[in-house]
Amino acid sequence: MPDVLVLVDHDGERVHKSTYELLAAARRLGDPAAVVVGAPGTAARLKESLARQGATSVYAAESAEAGEFLVTPAVDALELAVREAPPAAVLVSATTDGREVAARLAARLDSGLLIDAVDLDSSGVVTQIVFGGSYTVRSQVTHGVPVITVRPGAFEPEEHPGEVAERALTLPATDPAASARITARRAAPAGDRPGLTEAAVVVSGGRGVGAADGFKVVEELADALGGAVGASRAAVDAGYYPHQFQVGQTGKSVSPQLYIALGISGAIQHLAGMQTSKTIVAVNKDPEAPILDLADYGVVGDLFAVAPQLTQEVAAR
Numbered sequence: 001m002p003d004v005l006v007l008v009d010h011d012g013e014r015v016h017k018s019t020y021e022l023l024a025a026a027r028r029l030g031d032p033a034a035v036v037v038g039a040p041g042t043a044a045r046l047k048e049s050l051a052r053q054g055a056t057s058v059y060a061a062e063s064a065e066a067g068e069f070l071v072t073p074a075v076d077a078l079e080l081a082v083r084e085a086p087p088a089a090v091l092v093s094a095t096t097d098g099r100e101v102a103a104r105l106a107a108r109l110d111s112g113l114l115i116d117a118v119d120l121d122s123s124g125v126v127t128q129i130v131f132g133g134s135y136t137v138r139s140q141v142t143h144g145v146p147v148i149t150v151r152p153g154a155f156e157p158e159e160h161p162g163e164v165a166e167r168a169l170t171l172p173a174t175d176p177a178a179s180a181r182i183t184a185r186r187a188a189p190a191g192d193r194p195g196l197t198e199a200a201v202v203v204s205g206g207r208g209v210g211a212a213d214g215f216k217v218v219e220e221l222a223d224a225l226g227g228a229v230g231a232s233r234a235a236v237d238a239g240y241y242p243h244q245f246q247v248g249q250t251g252k253s254v255s256p257q258l259y260i261a262l263g264i265s266g267a268i269q270h271l272a273g274m275q276t277s278k279t280i281v282a283v284n285k286d287p288e289a290p291i292l293d294l295a296d297y298g299v300v301g302d303l304f305a306v307a308p309q310l311t312q313e314v315a316a317r
């Protein structure tokens with residue numbers, strides 16, 4: 001079986017769930033080879049959990065400065081690995097950084113790039129949702145090593161323990177003039193909530209929430225369900241909630257088990273980021289709101305009356 005390179009998302013100590021999803025997707029095409037980019041010792045810490053989720057080899061692309069620059073070390077590492085042994089494909093999570101890594105890699109390799117895959121078959125045909133969610137298309141790369149970004153939540157992680165081979169990649173020194181250096185890190189204000197793209201449950205608020213204070217009901221429901229909080233662009237633009245939580249075409253793409261939309265109308269640009277969620281619940285006081293056409297369960301009512309009842313009901317179980 002050919003290797004399929006998977007770029008590992010991690011925080012130095014822990015592999016993000018999106019990587020386990022990539023490993024499950026990669027197995028459809030070949031043997032998943034996980035590429036860990038980070039400070040020395042990172043790959044050794046992450047190897048066991050990657051092996052449990054089906055990685056058959058782990059590339060350690062480590063250097064003291066690898067964690068100090070945005071995207072460039074990851075692009076360098078993937079390029080080295082591809083040139084060393086051309087894989088069947090390279091899979092990267094469709095996160096903000098992942099999209100940039102994939103685009104730069106495809107340009108360097110002169111390869112075709114497919115973005116935001118929600119499905120993938122063994123012949124390399126990728127299903128994508130395009131034009132802000134208006135169409136579903138099936139595409140295949142016909143030039144070079146396929147570089148594919150995969151929408152977080154689109155694949156189920158699968159445990160697949162086995163032997164894992166270790167390989168090392170020697171990263172070139174990063175050219176500071178051509179790379180963005182990380183100068184500070186600030187913790188996201190999400191507290192103990194799961195990451196938006198990793199969460200099994202996302203509760204999002206829209207303009208209907210009416211004010212930053214109103215997001216308390218959204219947060220309370222999310223916390224009762226152990227979920228993440230999202231927001232529509234209208235809510236973000238109005239200053240109700242920070243931009244990093246925006247869901248949609250110009251925000252994050254999510255595909256949780258359960259997506260609850262509170263006071264969100266269902267504009268196509270919002271749907272683009274959440275319509276592949278497994279179950280969608282919408283609360284809206286307008287029975288004509290387009291989100292109710294997409295929702296598996298719709299409640300026509302005031303979110304400030306409905307959401308607290310839901311929270312109470314969940315907390316009582």
Ligand code: FAD
Nearest residue numbers: 206207208232233234248249250251263265269270285303
């Ligand atoms: P509205 O459309 O104003 O809807 C508010 C809803 O709340 C209404 O349906 C109303 O009935 C309901 N409501 C009001 N009060 C209550 C209440 N008390 N209880 C229950 N329901 C109530 N949008 C995104 O979300 N994400 C994106 O990434 C994004 N990218 C975009 C990119 C481009 C290029 C463009 C042009 C637009 C983009 N948009 C995006 C904006 C998008 O078109 C919509 O304007 C936005 O999604 C609307 O947000 P909303 O549903 O919260 O607000």
